[in-house]
Amino acid sequence: MEVSVESLYREHRSWLNSWLRARLGHCSHRAADFVQDTFVRILQSGTSAAEIAQPKSYLATIARGLMVDHFRRSDLEQAYLAELAHMPEALQPSPEERAILLETLLTIDRMLAGLGPKVRQAFLLAQIDGLDYATIAQELDVSVSSVKQYMRKAVLQCLKCL
Structure with a gap:
């Protein structure tokens, strides 16, 4: 049935x-x-x-x-x-700008929520703090190649959310 x-x-x-x-x-x-x-x-x-x-x-x-x-x-x-x-x-x-800004914040939040903790942290360190990959690698205690992989994942997540 x-x-x-x-x-x-x-x-x-x-x-x-x-x-x-x-x-x-x-x-x-x-x-x-x-x-x-x-x-x-x-x-x-x-x-x-x-x-x-x-x-x-x-x-x-x-x-x-x-x-x-x-x-x-x-x-x-x-x-x-x-x-x-x-x-x-x-x-x-203005109310229109508020609505646009809020929707942008929600999109960024969805994007960040889809990332693992280290990927999210690497992305934020690069985008907000402006750190280079070597410094991020030291900060996260991982290799530079891991940071590159994290950033690749983060960028793909950004594109997926858009």
Whole structure:
């Protein structure tokens, strides 16, 4: 029998909603949003419901990822707004510039999150601190060829995010 995403939704929506509410402090509106987003993600992925061997585990994994992304984005946005509050009003960006800057920060955050710790550290040391590969290698206690590999991975991750 062919299992459809619609039947997956009908059979597991209530369970997923309860599972999410328990993790979101019983916030029914946010849980409902995450339920919908979870099934939208499945539809967008093109995954057939028949391919899903353990539906509850699969749905929970997707929903957990959506929650992490949401709260990470929210934390970053709050930190950005807190920094803006400390700026003189004359130097504050326009609402359009704020939106662009926030989206750029979120893109950089996604890119950095996809890197391993040493790769991320090497990339930041090169891009923010302006250190050369030899100095980074000393700082991380690795070879210069390792730093080159780290930077190659970081650049590929940047391109993937764009």
